[in-house]
Amino acid sequence: MPERNIDFGKYGARGIKGHEAVARQLDALANFIATPITQRRGLLARLHYLTRTDHARQAARDAGLTVTDRTLKAWLDGKRKPSKKNLQNIETAYRTVRRHNVARYLLARLNRDGRGTRVEFHPLNQSQVPRPRQRPIQYRTLNVRQWNRIIEAWAANNDAALDDAWINDATVDLGSEWGEYEYVTNIGFAA
Structure with a gap:
């Protein structure tokens, strides 16, 4: 199993941590009040x-x-x-x-009685990376069946626990390529 990225963005790659994209998507599903608190x-x-x-x-x-x-x-x-x-x-x-x-x-909603939810991994943006240093990364999908730890960490607003749960409960199931999807441009759910 590969280790986590240490110098992400060193050659110009852009993206966000996968757990941050998951938190954004869960926040969107939570339907927070859209009007700013200043009004x-x-x-x-x-x-x-x-x-x-x-x-x-x-x-x-x-x-x-x-x-x-x-x-x-x-x-x-x-x-x-x-x-x-x-x-x-x-x-x-x-x-x-x-x-x-x-x-x-x-x-x-996400566990769906053990059937899980399909997750789309949109790879990081390599448009600013010099040609010889670019690597082929594909759009991937995965069916995540266990959301318990992910939702628990999100509800507690604990980034470290969410990162750990996302890597160990979802991303690792991508196989030996999971390290390529530690940083992404977006994560989407079919929920």
Whole structure:
């Protein structure tokens, strides 16, 4: 089994780590609120999501949103605006709670009762690499059947665990060529 890339991009290759592309795709499937938090509509949508039930409020507190109920009410009523630090805390808490809430659904959707989900690996971009140093890398597909560790690491927002889970649970199944797909331009799911 090849080792991981140490000097990626040394000769001009471009791409992103495979686990980062997977996180982007999972974020797209999670359907986060599209309106930015800096606009009133985006702020209210996130606050309503985080405060609609007692369970949601507790999850928001656990995720780092530690303001009083009086402050939350003032924000919701438009009497006060959160500081930049609090906007960042709201966004972080919202994404954490949303990932936690959506994880079980995504796990069932991607595992599909043991059938798994087809994953498309789009190879890295070698257009800036000198001709003699380019290597032939093809577009590949693979059926990933076990998403448990991948979804768990994504929901916890743990990049190191997501990288490890992605390499050991998915990419290694490409065989001896798995190192060629550590960096990619995109990862796509047929989910």
